[in-house]
Amino acid sequence: MEQPSDLQAVLDRAAAAGGRITPAEALALYTDAPLHALGRAADTVRRRRYPDGIATYLIDRNINYTNVCVTACKFCAFYRPPKSEEGWVRDLDEILRRCGEAVELGATQIMLQGGHHPEFGVEYYERMFAAIKAAYPSLTLHSLGASEVAHMAGVSGVPVEAAIRRIRAAGLDSFAGAGAEILVARPRTAIAPLKESGERWLEIMETAHGLGVESTATFMMGTGETNAERIEHLRMIRDVQDRTGGFRAFIPWTYQPENNHLRGRTQASVLEYLRLVAVARLFFDNVAHIQGSWLTTGKEAGQLSLHMGADDLGSVMLEENVVSSAGARHRSNRLELIHLIRTAGRIPAQRDTLYRHLVVHDDPANDPVDDKVVSHFSSTALDLQPA
Ligand code: SF4
Numbered sequence: 001m002e003q004p005s006d007l008q009a010v011l012d013r014a015a016a017a018g019g020r021i022t023p024a025e026a027l028a029l030y031t032d033a034p035l036h037a038l039g040r041a042a043d044t045v046r047r048r049r050y051p052d053g054i055a056t057y058l059i060d061r062n063i064n065y066t067n068v069c070v071t072a073c074k075f076c077a078f079y080r081p082p083k084s085e086e087g088w089v090r091d092l093d094e095i096l097r098r099c100g101e102a103v104e105l106g107a108t109q110i111m112l113q114g115g116h117h118p119e120f121g122v123e124y125y126e127r128m129f130a131a132i133k134a135a136y137p138s139l140t141l142h143s144l145g146a147s148e149v150a151h152m153a154g155v156s157g158v159p160v161e162a163a164i165r166r167i168r169a170a171g172l173d174s175f176a177g178a179g180a181e182i183l184v185a186r187p188r189t190a191i192a193p194l195k196e197s198g199e200r201w202l203e204i205m206e207t208a209h210g211l212g213v214e215s216t217a218t219f220m221m222g223t224g225e226t227n228a229e230r231i232e233h234l235r236m237i238r239d240v241q242d243r244t245g246g247f248r249a250f251i252p253w254t255y256q257p258e259n260n261h262l263r264g265r266t267q268a269s270v271l272e273y274l275r276l277v278a279v280a281r282l283f284f285d286n287v288a289h290i291q292g293s294w295l296t297t298g299k300e301a302g303q304l305s306l307h308m309g310a311d312d313l314g315s316v317m318l319e320e321n322v323v324s325s326a327g328a329r330h331r332s333n334r335l336e337l338i339h340l341i342r343t344a345g346r347i348p349a350q351r352d353t354l355y356r357h358l359v360v361h362d363d364p365a366n367d368p369v370d371d372k373v374v375s376h377f378s379s380t381a382l383d384l385q386p387a
Helices: 004-015 023-032 035-049 092-104 122-135 146-156 160-170 185-191 198-210 227-244 270-283 299-305 334-342
Strands: 054-058 060-064 109-113 215-221 247-254 312-315 347-351 357-360
Touching (some): 004 023, 035 270, 060 092, 092 122, 198 215, 198 227, 312 334
Parallel strands (some): 060 109
16 A cells, blocks of 8 residues: 555646556555545546536437347346346337437437347347438437447357448447446456456457447446456556547446346445546546446536546436436436536536537526426336427
8 A cells, every 4th residue: 555645646646747647556546545635636637638617418318229138247137038028129110219209309319228139130230220310310329339249240140340330331420338347357257247258348349449430438336346456447448548549438337236136235335436536537548538427326426526537427318227227216407417517616518429519508597498308217208298
């Protein structure tokens, strides 16, 4: 363990000078740096990157096409095995209808997310993406990730690179980067023994980045990994990012304990989460955006993350079914996210998938009046009737 004076020197180097910190230094900061000093250093780095004081949010909808999955991750409350009576597949008309509702509410992005259905190969995704793009060309398809690609390529019997090229040609814009969970072998095998390895997940992302398909990188904390393994997850991502530059953002969130085989035996606390956000901002000198997650840790923690290095609060989430099945009950709406950002002392802005500012809410008098842009956690239709 390093002495506090050593830790301050590391914080000063990262914050004041913008120097790179090592994984060992990141671990020492994560476990031992005083919380406020850690947050101050991360906020300094955030301010240097974004001197305009803007923090962003997004309007998108997560649409799940099936809950049928052969991968049976132990932390997952969403999937059903192929023969389950509770398994379902949404047909394309329903998916398109949901996209239409999202467009009507001002969404700029759709995140398609689903299980590893034993019959869904590349052709299934080509059809779906092409149909969505034809009907709603303005929507950005920020969807899927390395796990889905590995699965669809296997079902279709084609190389991963060919699968990525084909779904890109059909309309995929970028990968959402789910399925990273924790990339380190020991804890990953413990919670998702049938999923591809962390190295393979990164390899597929590297291939995608090489083909011009950028992504985000995620981290699900709290399933029993050690502190050192948390930092190792960050290191694995940073090393790939040094080669590709294709990760637009890092998005940590916390494992939710309900309705899954892990039964919440371990969980990350809010403080662990906030410390990780701060260390991520200091460690990722090569990743532009750090996203705070209000969905799994709550709105207060989401707001606090803006003081710990985060520059983005993610989406209003017009629909979310996966994390909420495991117990995440936080809901928000557009006006509330704007308020959370503003009362954190920052200027709220709606962004698109590329983090371009679409609307800067620099005057509360001009805040949007539409109160229908609200989080929904159900697969039912949204209420679009006039109030
Ligand atoms: S996390 Fe994804 S891959 Fe794992 S069981 Fe759930 S739906 Fe399947």
